[in-house]
Amino acid sequence: MPITLYPNAKVNLGLRILGERPDGYHDIDTVFLPVVGLHDVLTLHLLPGEPACTLEVSGGGDCGAVRDNLIVRAYEFLRPYTPPAVRVELHKQIPVGAGLGGGSSDGAFALAAIAQRCQRAVGTGLLAELALELGSDCPFFLLNRPALGQGRGERLRSVPVPIEGFWLLLVTPPVHVSTGWAFGLLEGEGSLIPVDEAIAKPLNEWQWLLLNDFQRPIARAIPQVAEVLERMATLAPSYYALSGSGPSVFGLFPRCPERPESLFSGCHVSVTRLAW
Structure with missing residues (x-):
């Protein structure tokens, strides 16, 4: 079988x-x-x-x-x-x-x-x-x-993560990012606070504390990623960020976002509820 x-x-x-x-x-x-x-x-x-x-x-x-x-x-x-x-x-x-x-x-x-x-x-x-x-x-x-x-x-x-049951909007623009190339973009400008300390803060502080060191250099290098980040911000998620070295961007929402596909034409868009 x-x-x-x-x-x-x-x-x-x-x-x-x-x-x-x-x-x-x-x-x-x-x-x-x-x-x-x-x-x-x-x-x-x-x-x-x-x-x-x-x-x-x-x-x-x-x-x-x-x-x-x-x-x-x-x-x-x-x-x-x-x-x-x-x-x-x-x-x-x-x-x-x-x-x-x-x-x-x-x-x-x-x-x-x-x-x-x-x-x-x-x-x-x-x-x-x-x-x-x-x-x-x-x-x-x-x-x-x-x-x-x-x-x-x-x-x-x-680690405990206080977002089980939240909705995750995941947007992948039609570009490929080589991990090796992405590492070459890093300029020593990364976040200073350890991730476990940042994630222990209230959710409304994550946007300023829970950072991805790839996000700024990848957004500068790839206009499609910068555009997705900007459009994601207009939906007012509780938190949004680049995943890994990109190009995917995700946002966390307490309620299911409505018709996000219309905002991200040409991208792979998925919406799922977080559970583990």
């Missing part, structure tokens, strides 16, 4: 870039927030025979070469533990290259599901190590609850 999973998106509540590490990655300080209402559809068909993985992708966006897909890489990481042969169908609904973690979510969900079915046991600690090797956002998707993320993103601690 096929196994169907729903790898969801994430947004970042605040994102501080603390500096480059000796290994070439960057230390970060952020709160990851799962967005379960926006998800891909991942179907695993377990097959007889020697370990092998094939991947079929449908839906929007260019996911790149199959061999580079994080689902395929996750399977290769698990080969020493004798996984079953599997045919994977991935239907993309999360915008690609949008700062929403779609590829990382797909990889982490596949990693966890296939690991459970390996002939050799894959413990929780090893699974977390493999997820980090897969990608910096992947360990979060194994937890998939609001969490403070530090280090590369693998040091996770659940």
Whole structure:
């Protein structure tokens, strides 16, 4: 019987870039927030025979070469533990290259599901190590609850976030942002207050305290992002920001915003209620 999973998106509540590490990655300080209402559809068909993985992708966006897909890489990481042969169908609904973690979510969900079915046991600690090797956002998707993320993103601690039940408006303009390029735009002008301190403040103070270090340089470099931010502000959200390195922008609302699509023509627009 096929196994169907729903790898969801994430947004970042605040994102501080603390500096480059000796290994070439960057230390970060952020709160990851799962967005379960926006998800891909991942179907695993377990097959007889020697370990092998094939991947079929449908839906929007260019996911790149199959061999580079994080689902395929996750399977290769698990080969020493004798996984079953599997045919994977991935239907993309999360915008690609949008700062929403779609590829990382797909990889982490596949990693966890296939690991459970390996002939050799894959413990929780090893699974977390493999997820980090897969990608910096992947360990979060194994937890998939609001969490403070530090280090590369693998040091996770659940945190209370007072916005469950709020509506999230997510807008992705039709541009692609390379994470490496985005890091090159940073100019040491980032936020100073730690994210866990900022998120503990009243919601009406978040806009000035809970900052994404990428937001100003990305908005300066990409006019479409600046325009989405400006239009989002006109809706008077409780809080709005860039997610990750962009280009996606999100706003939080106590009530469902009405007909936001009319304000963001040409963009991918989704509205979902936050729950975890």
